[in-house]
Amino acid sequence: MKSLAKKMFASLPTLDRRIWILMAGRLLSQVGTGFVLFYAAIVFVNQVGLSATAVGIGLGSQSISGVVGRILGGSLSDAPSWGRRKVLLFSAAISALADVLLTLSNNFPLFLAGNLLMGLGIGLYWPATEAVVADITTIDQRNEAYALTRLADSIGLGLGVIWGGWIIAATGAFRLLFVIDGISFLVFFGIIYGAIEETLNKRQTPQPMLHGWITALRDRPLLVFSLVNSLFTTYLALINSALPIYFNNRISLPSTGAGFSPTLLSALFTWYITLTVLCQLPIARFLKRFRNPQALSFSALAWGLGFGLVWLTGIASIGHVVWAGLALALMALATAAYNPPAASLVVGLAPDSMRGVYLSINSLCWAVGYFIGPTIGGWAMDQPQWFTDGFWVVSAFSVIIIVAILQSLDRMVQQRRPAQ
Numbered sequence: 001m002k003s004l005a006k007k008m009f010a011s012l013p014t015l016d017r018r019i020w021i022l023m024a025g026r027l028l029s030q031v032g033t034g035f036v037l038f039y040a041a042i043v044f045v046n047q048v049g050l051s052a053t054a055v056g057i058g059l060g061s062q063s064i065s066g067v068v069g070r071i072l073g074g075s076l077s078d079a080p081s082w083g084r085r086k087v088l089l090f091s092a093a094i095s096a097l098a099d100v101l102l103t104l105s106n107n108f109p110l111f112l113a114g115n116l117l118m119g120l121g122i123g124l125y126w127p128a129t130e131a132v133v134a135d136i137t138t139i140d141q142r143n144e145a146y147a148l149t150r151l152a153d154s155i156g157l158g159l160g161v162i163w164g165g166w167i168i169a170a171t172g173a174f175r176l177l178f179v180i181d182g183i184s185f186l187v188f189f190g191i192i193y194g195a196i197e198e199t200l201n202k203r204q205t206p207q208p209m210l211h212g213w214i215t216a217l218r219d220r221p222l223l224v225f226s227l228v229n230s231l232f233t234t235y236l237a238l239i240n241s242a243l244p245i246y247f248n249n250r251i252s253l254p255s256t257g258a259g260f261s262p263t264l265l266s267a268l269f270t271w272y273i274t275l276t277v278l279c280q281l282p283i284a285r286f287l288k289r290f291r292n293p294q295a296l297s298f299s300a301l302a303w304g305l306g307f308g309l310v311w312l313t314g315i316a317s318i319g320h321v322v323w324a325g326l327a328l329a330l331m332a333l334a335t336a337a338y339n340p341p342a343a344s345l346v347v348g349l350a351p352d353s354m355r356g357v358y359l360s361i362n363s364l365c366w367a368v369g370y371f372i373g374p375t376i377g378g379w380a381m382d383q384p385q386w387f388t389d390g391f392w393v394v395s396a397f398s399v400i401i402i403v404a405i406l407q408s409l410d411r412m413v414q415q416r417r418p419a420q
Contacts, residue, residue: 018132018197018199019136022132022133022149022196023148023151026153026156027153027155029156030153030155030157031156032160032180032182032184034157034158034161035164040102043177044058044105048105048106050111054108055111059115061112062116063371065120066122066367069124069125070360070367071123073087073127073360074363075213075356077127077356077360078200078355083200085192085198087127088125088192091122091125092185092188092189095122095185099114099179099182121185123363123367126366129149130146130347130359130362131199133146133149134355142347146340147280147340150340151280151281154273154280212353215354215357220412221416225342225346229362229369230372232299232402235369235395236338237373237377239272241373246392247268251320260321275329275332276335280339284340291410294410295337296342296402297402297407299334300403303331304397305396306329307327307399308396309323309330313327314392346358346361
């Protein structure tokens, strides 16, 4: 066992110690997020008595304030008077305050205020934390560093979901989850305050706040990538929204005549999360030999095959669980292959003094994808059976568009490098 542990630690990349500290903070923060991710709706519908529609509006409001947070977070991260560290501290404080409101809320206005604050805090967080990783790594280290921080996020989120279920089963105290989530943000605040120094290079010439956005919005490769990135995040959103409905409501198992049970769905998605975690670092290392657009093409092809197997799961007469498991395995590989090269590509395009703004645009693509995915996915799942089956075929073939755009983007990036 000791020799196995030694081999595992020896295989880890040599990175700035602040990356490992940031990983620990992100893991703890995501544990708290996992506590409330799947249980917030249950609390406010079953315990508080709000309607499902009101809860949906409240939870959806996080996306609106999240856009504002991402724009502010990118701009303030690049401002010498703020920098990455202050934005991260501000984000953690706002998120903790949001949990206080959610813990105390017993009506819709307070619930809405808590969600708006939470969306703002999360929006501020992403551009700043991704910029910190870029600041303290070299180009060669960047993919693995992003892979490790995403790995910490995934492990924390998975542990939070599992432990949250245990806490509810043991105590029945749903609101305790919001208290623990708030504490996790305070711990993250303490880690950043005590162990992470400012990483923004303040010797750089400061830019007017709007200058970075004007430059970014004129950057053609960045805009092309933003289109592709929005499609990738739409795929990710479909896993969380449309896919469970399809497996549960639109598949007929020979043994029961019904779809996948909640227990089976839980097992399948645990398989997806586990495989994503296990593959994150090995895939990042494998893809280092390719240029970032080429690595993203690998992810797109895996998404296409995964969607094709979802379609096969729906039309097959036998082996539904096997096909579904294979589909989610390919989607896990696609997810692991997507995150590190996507962030590294944006950092490579960004001038050093505008990393926060460029990463803010990268983060805004997530907001777009997580709006489009549940919207079109939910609508498609309400259509006749032939349409819902065909939806996954269309999704599979849509990756052809992504690969074609990525090839064009690769040429743009290659042409820019000699000019730089």
